Amino acid sequence: MAKFKYRMQNILDLKEKMESQEKIAYGNANMRVLEEQEKLQQLLIRRAGYERQLKELSQGSIDIHKIKRCKESIDAMKSMIRDQMLELRKAEQALEAARARLDAVIKDRKTHENLKEKAFEVFKQELNAEESKAVDELVSFTYGNKE
Numbered sequence: 001m002a003k004f005k006y007r008m009q010n011i012l013d014l015k016e017k018m019e020s021q022e023k024i025a026y027g028n029a030n031m032r033v034l035e036e037q038e039k040l041q042q043l044l045i046r047r048a049g050y051e052r053q054l055k056e057l058s059q060g061s062i063d064i065h066k067i068k069r070c071k072e073s074i075d076a077m078k079s080m081i082r083d084q085m086l087e088l089r090k091a092e093q094a095l096e097a098a099r100a101r102l103d104a105v106i107k108d109r110k111t112h113e114n115l116k117e118k119a120f121e122v123f124k125q126e127l128n129a130e131e132s133k134a135v136d137e138l139v140s141f142t143y144g145n146k147e
Helices: 009-058 064-146
Strands: none
Touching: 009 064
């Protein structure tokens, strides 16, 4: 029996490798987004701590130098939070670009897999035709020898 060999198997293999590389790149981009979100969360927690400290310093005996330093710290945290939000936005854009590349590579691989499946169907039809022809020849040979 004949064996099916897809003539563009090397291209399909290459597409599968590209897909796995894009999956890795997408995973890395996703990890970066999570890291940037975590950094932003930590900055927000620190700012909340400074604001709580400012509230405590404003009550009871007032130390103007500590209050001023605390307000400066809050302003610095606001600036850091703004910068971190920009970094998070960049990471999200990179993630979206990685997702688009991954989708394109998956679509390309699926196209080649469909071509392989169609080629296999053609192969099976040809094989069935050959078997049918062989059976017909055998029957006609057997019928011809009996007479």
